[in-house]
Amino acid sequence: MNLLLLEPADICDQQATLTDLRRLKHIHETLKLKVGDSIKIGVRDGWKGSAQIAEITSERVVLSDMVLDTQPPAKIPLTLVLALPRPLVLRRLITDAVTMGVERLVLLNSRAVEKSYWQSQVFDELQQLVVLGLEQAGDTIAPIIELRPRFRPFVEDELPALVEGKTAIVAHPYATQVAPIGLTSSCVLVVGAEGGFIPFEIDLLEKSGCQSVSLGQRILRTETAVPLLIGRLMG
């Protein structure tokens, strides 16, 4: 946690009062703070800065002297369209995408996605995973996250408008074209789940404006390929 994210509801009369177990535990056990200590804070959708511990007990922490003097870091101009991976991988990738500053995350169905993944309890934890990503990055603004449980309507009806004026690529281990590097424009990055996209899906993605690219001969796990591609694409 590189900042403590405050929700508007935490704040009243220039003070913030925290009572939830997760943040109390972090302040007590990880940061080991006491009255008078300083802590980095950020206000949801707002600015970042610091506050002082005014009161600290096992039931609540009160922060005072809040100074909000820094803007949150800019997002990267990248939309990540991700075929829904299994829950364990999804959990990591949501937090990773938020931390890396992805502007928009679309979770998409594909042939290789198991139906049960759409019923995963990860979706109940979504807001919490976003908070973890923001706190890691030192950010205050959540990306847009959208669920698209039907592949074809998304790719045919929504994707063409989404990619317009942007570099749009789909990661495909067997493509002959290698992924571009150091883009200066906005970008849409489509990544398949384990098993990748089937030829019909690749074909449809290409018709909607995406270029198939590979990362060379190596086949990476989705959770490795996503940060590697983002690092490569962003100039």
Next chain:
Amino acid sequence: MNLLLLEPADICDQQATLTDLRRLKHIHETLKLKVGDSIKIGVRDGWKGSAQIAEITSERVVLSDMVLDTQPPAKIPLTLVLALPRPLVLRRLITDAVTMGVERLVLLNSRAVEKSYWQSQVFDELQQLVVLGLEQAGDTIAPIIELRPRFRPFVEDELPALVEGKTAIVAHPYATQVAPIGLTSSCVLVVGAEGGFIPFEIDLLEKSGCQSVSLGQRILRTETAVPLLIGRLMG
């Protein structure tokens, strides 16, 4: 698993016989193969190709008609020097580093590394983690992996020779210089564990030829920063 890695000991008289639970389970349960089916194989430190299932029981699988006609993918010319992270993260990063094709991995001590991490049972699993990474990537050649439980002797005595003629950088969230992109030369990448390097350590790394670079304002987890940096550095 994008290829089945065969050890020299598996092979006798142009056939390979597998009896270990992990590979049997993968062939039975994941690939669901039967006699006559083809499987992608690679021979440790050798070439890749395919084989046919000649016999398959719950106790053993025999492969015949082995054709080895493809070279393993080239390594990327990158040495990763990693402050030893906690075991869960280390496990992921070893497999990731192998999969991405890192040439050499040095696991280094630093002030932020907990002493107990050096006694972690991950080190007993090291060979297994390497195999998983090779099988994911479709590679047959393990990187060099070295343990350096003493920071200063490594950085002062070994690192200067290691970085000679290469681009050498240390990832440091508070550096003003941003990480380079699309290198065409060999590279040494030094990455800290959670908590990063202390100023004394950064100073020593810089004296030994490493430039401190950041990834902008966002602070990433080690396991996200490593693939992102590798994607960014490799041209």
